[in-house]
Amino acid sequence: MKTVNSKARITELLSYAGIQVDGNNPWDIKVHNEKFYTRVLTEGTLGAGESYMDKWWDCEQLDEFCSRVVKADLQDRIRSDRKLISEILLHKIFNRQSKSLSFANSQKHYDLGNDLFINMLDKRMVYSCGYWSDAHSLDEAQENKLELSCRKLYLKPGMKVLDIGCGWGSFAKYAAEKYSVNVTGITVSKDQTELGKKICSGLPVEIKLMDYRDINGRFDRIVSIGMFEHVGPENYITFMQVANNCLNEDGIFLLHTIGSNTSGTYNDPWFTKYIFPGSNLPSIKQIGKAIEGLFTLEDLHNFGADYDKTLMEWYSNFARNWNNIKDSYDERFFRMWKYYLLSCAGSFRGRKNQLWQIILSKKGVPGGYVSVR
Numbered sequence: 001m002k003t004v005n006s007k008a009r010i011t012e013l014l015s016y017a018g019i020q021v022d023g024n025n026p027w028d029i030k031v032h033n034e035k036f037y038t039r040v041l042t043e044g045t046l047g048a049g050e051s052y053m054d055k056w057w058d059c060e061q062l063d064e065f066c067s068r069v070v071k072a073d074l075q076d077r078i079r080s081d082r083k084l085i086s087e088i089l090l091h092k093i094f095n096r097q098s099k100s101l102s103f104a105n106s107q108k109h110y111d112l113g114n115d116l117f118i119n120m121l122d123k124r125m126v127y128s129c130g131y132w133s134d135a136h137s138l139d140e141a142q143e144n145k146l147e148l149s150c151r152k153l154y155l156k157p158g159m160k161v162l163d164i165g166c167g168w169g170s171f172a173k174y175a176a177e178k179y180s181v182n183v184t185g186i187t188v189s190k191d192q193t194e195l196g197k198k199i200c201s202g203l204p205v206e207i208k209l210m211d212y213r214d215i216n217g218r219f220d221r222i223v224s225i226g227m228f229e230h231v232g233p234e235n236y237i238t239f240m241q242v243a244n245n246c247l248n249e250d251g252i253f254l255l256h257t258i259g260s261n262t263s264g265t266y267n268d269p270w271f272t273k274y275i276f277p278g279s280n281l282p283s284i285k286q287i288g289k290a291i292e293g294l295f296t297l298e299d300l301h302n303f304g305a306d307y308d309k310t311l312m313e314w315y316s317n318f319a320r321n322w323n324n325i326k327d328s329y330d331e332r333f334f335r336m337w338k339y340y341l342l343s344c345a346g347s348f349r350g351r352k353n354q355l356w357q358i359i360l361s362k363k364g365v366p367g368g369y370v371s372v373r
Contacts, residue, residue, distance in 0.1 A: 006037035017072035019065060026061035027068055033057070045075055049270035049343075053335045062339065063312065066346025075268075105230065105278040110167075110189035113328055117168075119321035120314050125168040125199070128226035128256060129307040129355045133373075138313040141306070146174040149223060151372045152299070152359055153254050155179040159220040162186075162246055164212050165227020169196035169205060176203040184219070186210040212239060215246055221254075222247050228257035229279050233265045236282065236290035244294045244362065252369075253295065253360040257282060258307070258353055275340050281353065295360035298369035304354035311345035 011021055020028045031037075033056040039047040051057060059065045069075060121127055122142045130141030131148050149171065155161070157180035163172050166185025169192075175181050182204040187193055188211055196207040212227075222243055231239045243253055260281035266272070267279045291297065318337060326334070347353050359369060 006041050010037045010040055013074050017068040017074055019068055027064040029057050029059045031057045046269040049339055052339050053332055063342040063345040066343040067349040070347050070350030070352045108277050111191045114191050114195050115325050119324050120318045124170045126170040127167050130310045132306045132309050146171055149254055150175055150179055153221045153252050155181050161221045162219040164224040168192050169200040169207055171225055172205045173200045176205050212242055218248055219246055220248050220251050223254045225256040229281055232280050236286055240290045240294050249362055255358045257356055259356045274336055296364040298361050298365055299359035299371045301357040302354050304348055307348040307355050308345050311341050315341040
């Protein structure tokens with residue numbers, strides 16, 4: 001494929017999104033290496049992300065660039081068919097979220113170093129979408145989300161709560177302090193387990209290094225915030241069966257997950273390679289199939305637009321605090337992480353991705369579940 005033809009094609013595609021090469025708008029791109037055009041056409045989104053990491057192109061407002069790309073569906077027009085087919089075949093052959101791989105996948109992201117996340121997240125270390133209703137800061141938005149989640153669960157003192165994918169224990173700590181419940185949190189990240197135990201020290205909270213498929217016991221409430229994206233389509237039903245087995249008959253389960261408008265079995269190849277190995281964003285159809293015969297859907301709340309604000313705050317913190325952590329990473333990592341945070345913000349701004357909080361019960365809440373907002 002000749003570079004001149006590639007340049008013409010990419011320039012044409014970008015024009016559909018109102019993006020120019022060497023234009024004056026902050027969402028226009030500056031190309032530093034002419035090989036960029038052929039790389040994107042032949043490798044799709046993987047080539048776009050890797051070429052950004054390699055300094056082949058730049059953009060003043062990367063988040064808005066990505067938002068415009070998403071709205072114009074350009075990622076589908078330049079996707080590499082060869083790489084797409086190989087991804088589909090690999091997912092059919094292998095379970096990329098098996099118990100053995102779940103720990104390995106976690107190490108590539110959540111075990112990058114607690115210092116990275118301390119310098120990026122809010123004071124409570126919440127690594128999921130904030131709830132920005134009446135919030136004026138990231139700290140307020142994350143506390144709003146934790147409070148909203150507790151209210152949706154109708155927590156009462158003394159209840160036993162299971163937190164699947166507890167991170168650094170932000171929900172567990174909040175629920176134990178504010179609602180006097182006992183929380184068991186599980187994660188497959190060693191770094192999260194170690195810091196989570198310190199954060200929740202002195203509270204009725206137990207943080208365990210454990211795969212969800214090894215959970216035993218019964219609980220009054222179950223919560224899973226920002227973990228279902230790592231379960232994988234092959235395991236959606238298994239995950240729901242585990243939750244069903246662990247939930248008391250009159251219990252409530254809150255599932256908080258990023259969602260996709262379409263059903264798929266693979267994630268974006270760049271994100272799979274560099275950010276979240278083995279991840280997949282579920283659709284409503286896939287979730288519905290997984291809960292069939294196991295749960296009653298009581299409530300569905302979409303506040304995906306709030307993830308745009310959350311991600312922009314995370315990037316602001318990351319960039320502002322880079323000097324605190326740069327000795328542990330390098331410039332290529334900085335560009336990779338910047339691309340991750342800002343491209344995700346653009347994706348949520350373009351409404352390609354959603355954020356759902358779903359309330360489930362085993363046999364329906366008697367008299368009906370009263371929704372909380």
